[in-house]
Amino acid sequence: MIVADKKPIEEIIEEIKDKRKLLVLGCNECVTVCEAGGKKEVGILASALRMYFLKEGAEVKIDERTLQRQCDLEYLEEIRDVADQYDAIVSLACGVGVQFTAERYLSTPVYPGVNTCFLGANEDRGLWTERCQACGACILARTGGICPVSRCAKRVLNGPCGGSTSGKCEISKDTICAWQLIIERLKALDKLDEYEILSPIKDWSTDRAGGPRKVEREDVQQ
Amino acid sequence: MKVKTPSKLEKVLAAGHFAVTSECGPPRGSDPEVVIEKANLIKDHVDVVNITDNQTSVTRMCSLAACIRLKLMGVEPVLQMVTRDRNRIALQSDILGAASFDINNILCLSGDHQSFGDCAQGQNVHDIDSMQLIQTVRHMRDEGKFLGGDDIKRPPEMFVGAAANPFADPFEIRVPRLAKKIAAGVEFIQTQCIYNLDKFEEWMKLVRERGLHEKVYILAGMTPMKSAGMARYMKNRVPGMDVPEELVKRLAGVPKKEQAQEGINICIESIQRLKEVEGVRGFHVMAIEWEEKVPEIVESTGLYPRPEVD
Amino acid sequence: MRLQYPTNIQIIRVPCTGKIDVIHVLRAFEKGADGVYAVGCMEGDCHFNSGNFRARKRIAQAKKILDTIGIGGERAQMYNLSSSEGPLFAQIASEMDEKIRKMGPNPIKLAKKKAA
Numbered sequence: 312m313i314v315a316d317k318k319p320i321e322e323i324i325e326e327i328k329d330k331r332k333l334l335v336l337g338c339n340e341c342v343t344v345c346e347a348g349g350k351k352e353v354g355i356l357a358s359a360l361r362m363y364f365l366k367e368g369a370e371v372k373i374d375e376r377t378l379q380r381q382c383d384l385e386y387l388e389e390i391r392d393v394a395d396q397y398d399a400i401v402s403l404a405c406g407v408g409v410q411f412t413a414e415r416y417l418s419t420p421v422y423p424g425v426n427t428c429f430l431g432a433n434e435d436r437g438l439w440t441e442r443c444q445a446c447g448a449c450i451l452a453r454t455g456g457i458c459p460v461s462r463c464a465k466r467v468l469n470g471p472c473g474g475s476t477s478g479k480c481e482i483s484k485d486t487i488c489a490w491q492l493i494i495e496r497l498k499a500l501d502k503l504d505e506y507e508i509l510s511p512i513k514d515w516s517t518d519r520a521g522g523p524r525k526v527e528r529e530d531v532q533q
Numbered sequence: 534m535k536v537k538t539p540s541k542l543e544k545v546l547a548a549g550h551f552a553v554t555s556e557c558g559p560p561r562g563s564d565p566e567v568v569i570e571k572a573n574l575i576k577d578h579v580d581v582v583n584i585t586d587n588q589t590s591v592t593r594m595c596s597l598a599a600c601i602r603l604k605l606m607g608v609e610p611v612l613q614m615v616t617r618d619r620n621r622i623a624l625q626s627d628i629l630g631a632a633s634f635d636i637n638n639i640l641c642l643s644g645d646h647q648s649f650g651d652c653a654q655g656q657n658v659h660d661i662d663s664m665q666l667i668q669t670v671r672h673m674r675d676e677g678k679f680l681g682g683d684d685i686k687r688p689p690e691m692f693v694g695a696a697a698n699p700f701a702d703p704f705e706i707r708v709p710r711l712a713k714k715i716a717a718g719v720e721f722i723q724t725q726c727i728y729n730l731d732k733f734e735e736w737m738k739l740v741r742e743r744g745l746h747e748k749v750y751i752l753a754g755m756t757p758m759k760s761a762g763m764a765r766y767m768k769n770r771v772p773g774m775d776v777p778e779e780l781v782k783r784l785a786g787v788p789k790k791e792q793a794q795e796g797i798n799i800c801i802e803s804i805q806r807l808k809e810v811e812g813v814r815g816f817h818v819m820a821i822e823w824e825e826k827v828p829e830i831v832e833s834t835g836l837y838p839r840p841e842v843d
Numbered sequence: 844m845r846l847q848y849p850t851n852i853q854i855i856r857v858p859c860t861g862k863i864d865v866i867h868v869l870r871a872f873e874k875g876a877d878g879v880y881a882v883g884c885m886e887g888d889c890h891f892n893s894g895n896f897r898a899r900k901r902i903a904q905a906k907k908i909l910d911t912i913g914i915g916g917e918r919a920q921m922y923n924l925s926s927s928e929g930p931l932f933a934q935i936a937s938e939m940d941e942k943i944r945k946m947g948p949n950p951i952k953l954a955k956k957k958a959a
């Protein structure tokens with residue numbers, strides 16, 4: 312899923328302090344699961360903003376709403392009638408949702424209420440970690456199912472680098488070296504000999520490097 | 534191994550001599566005298582001098598410019614190149630730039646992560662990795678082609694090196710990783726600083742078992758310790774470093790004033806011992822900010838004078 | 844045993860402090876409370892294992908938000924005591940009462956009054 316983290320409230324306040332009618336808009340998907348932008352977080356942010364404005368003596372109307380998905384036109388339509396009644400929308404969806412909302416409702420400014428971080432998984436309570444950088448040409452088959460693109464600090468395809476120490480990455484003792492994991496996994500799969508196969512220079516044109524990407528599927532098109 | 538480039542380092546090694554290399558970090562400024570002075574301290578005692586490429590990610594004068602300085606004063610440089618800061622366009626372009634000054638040695642590295650340096654908020658590139666850089670240089674040299682497939686007019690003639698850490702984790706791949714670099718096309722190796730000689734010798738044994746010592750020239754990395762404090766720091770703080778406790782004790786056992794000399798003695802003894810190890814073809818003496826000691830080390834280990842080759 | 848504690852405190856019973864969420868604390872302040880404190884079981888004694896630990900974290904979160912928006916994090920507190928400690932309960936209530944009195948009323952209430 313897409314993992315996001317809360318944006319500091321002071322940062323959000325800075326963006327919207329002059330507005331008088333606000334919609335705090337959550338999303339029911341990834342950001343709900345990672346507890347950054349679901350209904351609950353919408354409630355907390357809205358309440359905090361309300362108190363802030365009250366304290367400042369400003370009369371501000373703050374509404375709360377959470378859509379099934381902000382990255383989906385169908386659900387975005389649900390606020391069609393009300394969107395232009397607001398001075399601003401604070402979207403707690405990932406960056407995709409924020410933009411999709413903004414694209415739909417051109418006359419209402421939409422501000423991000425979370426920091427969108429990465430594609431990751433929930434490893435433990437309160438701990439999310441990165442697993443994929445959407446490079447567009449997956450090489451997991453060659454790396455024991457562990458992604459060096461997203462999990463190695465230098466995305467070395469023929470690792471590890473010289474900085475790997477006791478299984479940890481040189482950048483910090485809290486970061487596991489991706490290549491340590493790859494080697495362990497290859498060992499577990501009894502495929503350690505495959506370690507010596509050189510990974511060729513990667514075609515990054517399917518990655519961010521190639522410019523904005525799209526997936527176009529005729530089989531799905533109408 | 535047949536000589537394939539005009540590199541003096543390659544010729545020394547191919548002639549069967551122990552090679553001696555050293556290293557010099559460019560200054561954090563534009564004064565060329567710093568490079569020239571450092572080189573003057575060591576130039577008669579080593580075959581070639583590595584120039585580091587923004588080591589530990591601290592911004593410095595570029596390796597290529599400093600290499601050209603050496604070249605102009607008649608000292609043969611080894612261009613260190615990290616994949617952290619340049620994409621494949623810049624890497625190939627710098628290789629050609631170096632080749633235009635007839636710089637004939639390159640050391641391919643991935644580079645320390647930028648978080649260690651003065652630009653921790655910067656991006657890193659890592660378009661290709663160090664193994665792939667080895668392949669790239671070999672491809673440019675041997676095929677005379679760019680990665681994109683076009684012909685290179687006057688291809689680079691570079692002797693291709695890489696680093697290796699005999700003590701690296703995970704231990705299972707210490708030797709396979711060297712084999713992989715050889716498969717990528719590496720021709721000489723400069724190892725991580727060696728303090729744990731027993732462990733290094735074990736590694737060399739495994740290297741010989743696979744016959745790798747006949748496919749690549751291995752230069753043992755040597756850095757004299759300046760004090761017991763430095764030894765302790767290297768032991769505890771520097772990733773991938775193996776410093777045995779006895780060594781720290783030995784340094785701590787002599788008065789502070791004499792620790793530096795004791796460090797030099799240890800370095801000399803280590804070289805003497807490793808000269809006997811089959812497959813060790815030379816020494817990479819890195820006396821960090823202590824270049825003036827290199828001559829003493831080289832002379833006391835019978836590696837002086839340096840052979841003449843052409 | 845009947846113990847005296849300040850009458851301006853409104854007690855809201857929950858099955859376990861683990862039930863208390865950040866939003867509950869914030870809503871109380873929004874509605875004009877001058878202070879909010881949670882009283883949970885002793886750490887390690889939670890019937891549901893970690894309810895009181897969770898409550899502590901949520902109170903901490905609420906404190907941070909209250910500080911950010913200038914209400915004052917000190918107005919929210921977490922206490923732990925065992926069920927046999929009635930006198931301590933009363934003591935905590937007085938302590939909290941005193942603390943909040945020192946801090947003065949919830950600034951929102953003042954602002955509201957001014958506006959009216």
Ligand code: SF4
Nearest residue numbers: 443444446449450458
């Ligand atoms: S190789 Fe690419 S697509 Fe596959 S997990 Fe890694 S970043 Fe994602």
Ligand code: SF4
Nearest residue numbers: 463472480481488489
């Ligand atoms: S230590 Fe491991 S994870 Fe970190 S940069 Fe090196 S190879 Fe990658």
